[in-house]
Amino acid sequence: xxxxxxxxxxxxxxxxxxxxxxxxxxxxxxxxxxxxxxxxxxxxxxxxxxxxxxxxxxxxxxxxxxxxxxxxxxxxxxxxxxxxxxxxxxxxxxxxxxxxxxxxxxxxxxxxxxxxxxxxxxxxxxxxxxxxxxxxxxxxxxxxxxxxxxxxxxxxxxxxxxxxxxxxxxxxxxxxxxxxxxxxxxxxxxxxxxxxxxxxxxxxxxxxxxxxxxxxxxxxxxxxxxxxxxxxxxxxxx
Amino acid sequence: xxxxxxxxxxxxxxxxxxxxxxxxxxxxxxxxxxxxxxxxxxxxxxxxxxxxxxxxxxxxxxxxxxxxxxxxxxxxxxxxxxxxxxxxxxxxxxxxxxxxxxxxxxxxxxxxxxxxxxxxxxxxxxxxxxxxxxxxxxxxxxxxxxxxxxxxxxxxxxxxxxxxxxxxxxxxxxxxxxxxxxxxxxxxxxxxxxxxxxxxxxxxxxxxxxxxxxxxxxxxxxxxxxxxxxxxxxxxxxxxxxxxxxxxxxxxxxxxxxxxxxxxxxx
Numbered sequence: 001x002x003x004x005x006x007x008x009x010x011x012x013x014x015x016x017x018x019x020x021x022x023x024x025x026x027x028x029x030x031x032x033x034x035x036x037x038x039x040x041x042x043x044x045x046x047x048x049x050x051x052x053x054x055x056x057x058x059x060x061x062x063x064x065x066x067x068x069x070x071x072x073x074x075x076x077x078x079x080x081x082x083x084x085x086x087x088x089x090x091x092x093x094x095x096x097x098x099x100x101x102x103x104x105x106x107x108x109x110x111x112x113x114x115x116x117x118x119x120x121x122x123x124x125x126x127x128x129x130x131x132x133x134x135x136x137x138x139x140x141x142x143x144x145x146x147x148x149x150x151x152x153x154x155x156x157x158x159x160x161x162x163x164x165x166x167x168x169x170x171x172x173x174x175x176x177x178x179x180x181x182x183x184x185x186x187x188x189x190x191x192x193x194x195x196x197x198x199x200x201x202x203x204x205x206x207x208x209x210x211x212x213x214x215x216x217x218x219x220x221x222x223x224x225x226x227x228x229x230x231x232x233x234x235x236x237x238x
Numbered sequence: 239x240x241x242x243x244x245x246x247x248x249x250x251x252x253x254x255x256x257x258x259x260x261x262x263x264x265x266x267x268x269x270x271x272x273x274x275x276x277x278x279x280x281x282x283x284x285x286x287x288x289x290x291x292x293x294x295x296x297x298x299x300x301x302x303x304x305x306x307x308x309x310x311x312x313x314x315x316x317x318x319x320x321x322x323x324x325x326x327x328x329x330x331x332x333x334x335x336x337x338x339x340x341x342x343x344x345x346x347x348x349x350x351x352x353x354x355x356x357x358x359x360x361x362x363x364x365x366x367x368x369x370x371x372x373x374x375x376x377x378x379x380x381x382x383x384x385x386x387x388x389x390x391x392x393x394x395x396x397x398x399x400x401x402x403x404x405x406x407x408x409x410x411x412x413x414x415x416x417x418x419x420x421x422x423x424x425x426x427x428x429x430x431x432x433x434x435x436x437x438x439x440x441x442x443x444x445x446x447x448x449x450x451x452x453x454x455x456x457x458x459x460x461x462x463x464x465x466x467x468x469x470x471x472x473x474x475x476x477x478x479x480x481x482x483x484x485x486x487x488x489x490x491x492x493x494x495x496x497x498x499x500x501x502x503x504x505x
Contacts, residue, residue: 102250
């Protein structure tokens with residue numbers, strides 16, 4: 001069974017076409033980079049996969065569950081880190097984690113136990129009692145990753161989570177998420193940063209709402225740099 | 239199993255709303271002070287202007303302060319309902335609404351839980367106000383406080399559902415300020431909160447019709463009667479109906495495939 005299957009997906013806002021005939025398939029345990037310039041449609045795609053909007057056309061299945069017809073099991077298997085920060089700034093880290101755990105049906109004790117473990121893995125367990133407002137951007141992102149993993153999802157979507165972080169912060173997040181992938185988690189990593197792509201990654205290049213290239217990243221730019229191949233692909237008219 | 243998950247989510251949402259409300263000291267203080275200003279200044283000033291005859295549920299002539307208290311309780315619920323909706327718009331702008339809406343529970347349940355949480359958070363403040371109102375000799379029977387509880391919950395849910403429905407169609411926080419003026423003031427002033435219906439009929443029959451059709455009037459009357467240990471079936475029915483309509487609109491507005499939420503651009 002595929003972790004994510006997207007078939008003939010199209011969506012628009014008014015007259016503006018945001019996604020057109022997108023097809024995508026992800027194997028369980030794979031790390032897939034959704035690469036595209038700003039405005040390519042990555043966040044719209046994430047919004048549709050997470051069920052925030054219903055696609056006007058096409059189907060999305062997460063581990064076999066259609067997000068339109070059978071959304072609850074699909075959402076239960078999904079962890080999301082949105083591009084926009086989504087923590088409550090005036091609550092503590094622990095309170096934010098407890099809230100997320102409750103939304104996913106965890107008891108308070110279970111939620112706090114798991115929160116302790118996930119935060120420790122990201123080296124932020126000593127900040128549990130602090131209000132999120134007091135944390136730096138990098139620490140907030142780490143807390144968001146820990147929170148997205150609290151209910152032990154099989155599939156993690158990370159939408160431009162490293163934007164605005166320093167090099168060390170980006171490296172830490174990326175290394176952690178890649179290590180989770182080796183433990184069996186499927187990851188869709190949306191980004192516009194080419195240096196976050198590794199040769200063994202599955203790569204999907206999205207441009208102007210359409211998938212322009214898909215395959216193993218090492219095959220994307222034979223004989224030239226990733227940057228040159230990406231610019232060549234995304235400079236071409238739609 | 240699913241029921242247990244749903245109840246845990248409800249409890250988590252209630253806890254979060256209470257933590258947020260208690261943490262917002264300014265809003266917390268305003269919620270108590272606002273009705274006291276109306277009671278201590280406005281009502282005392284208007285006592286001599288607005289003479290009242292004997293009207294149900296009161297069995298004797300009453301002071302204006304006694305009349306206005308249920309209206310001020312309604313005002314507290316109205317302000318709180320609208321401010322909670324404002325926080326929904328804020329949540330959407332800062333992104334935390336996404337956390338709620340991607341939880342693996344039916345959206346109507348999540349919205350209903352949020353609505354109930356908002357109502358529960360304001361109840362202690364309402365009762366604090368009712369206790370303080372005794373200083374102004376507004377002393378309904380002790381059992382009336384208990385009898386009013388289900389009516390306060392219904393009124394709070396109904397007004398919160400109206401705010402929720404509005405929050406689904408408002409794109410930005412800036413727009414919300416305008417809607418507050420177009421919703422809160424007309425609802426409050428064109429109602430029986432400040433003057434009884436017969437008074438309005440004397441002055442403007444048209445305004446009296448509007449006040450009668452105003453669901454906020456029914457919320458106020460339902461609370462007024464319950465405080466004096468009487469049940470007002472018409473007000474109860476109208477409030478229940480309004481709750482169903484407003485909540486239905488809110489669920490429609492937040493539906494991922496329909497309503498206003500679907501027409502929103504990816505933020």
